[in-house]
Amino acid sequence: MVAAAKFEAYGPSHLVVLAIFAVGVVAVIALCRQWRETPMEQPLRRGLAIAIVGVALPLQILQFTPDEWDLQTSLPLQLCDFGWVFAVHALWTRNRLSATVTYLWGITLTSQGVFTPDLHSEFPEPRFLMFWGMHLLVIWASFALVPGLTILPTWRTYRLTVAITLGWALCAYVFNLVADTHYGYLTRLPKGASLLDFLGPWPLYVVLEIVIVAGVWALLTWPWTRERFSDRA
DSSP states (O other), rough: OOOOOBOOOHHHHHHHHHHHHHHHHHHHHHHHHHHHSSSSSHHHHHHHHHHHHHHHHHHHHHSTTTOOOOTTSSSSSSSHHHHHHHHHHHHHHHHHHHHHHHHHHIIIIHHHHHSSOOOOTTTSSSHHHHHHHHHHHHHHHHIIIIITOOOOOOOHHHHHHHHHHHHHHHHHHHHHHTTTOGGGOOOSSSSSOOOGGGOTTTHHHHHEEEHHHHHHHHHHHHHHSSHHHHHHO
């Protein structure tokens, strides 16, 4: 029996995904700007929301099957497991807070899964397809909601996003301690290479990550709060 191919970061399949990712960002912004506040906007938003659900739910169900179940990875406790829910809510309702969460999480955190993927399955395995489908769709949603549809963040929704993220981190950290798991990389560094490797050992990298992420989020929020943009909201 031939062993299944193993995914290789920046190998051929990853480079194809990155190309699709880049083309998709440009396309979704262009479509959303063209169809914003037209009869086509709602079908576009809700179609993208349905697509996210169609990929994320089967992936979660797959995690609970006997062959895939692993306490260390199967529970929906990673940030991306909550990110797709916010993305769907924002796309379906145009809710500003959900849009801000999707935008800030998607561009800075979900994108880490695109550039430094923690993945072993190779194309065309179902896990490969669902992993990339969920990550790309959520990030495309973040570009659709803010640069495309101009559902703009405010300093209030920025603060709430920080609070929601800290709440998730606290809950995930406590669960990690109780269950001896590693959700959110809050108790040790990932096995594979990641940007966290440059931030030092635990717990220093967690503290620095929080500070850096909050600062980057502020920079991502600031341009949209200027008067010429806020007047559109």
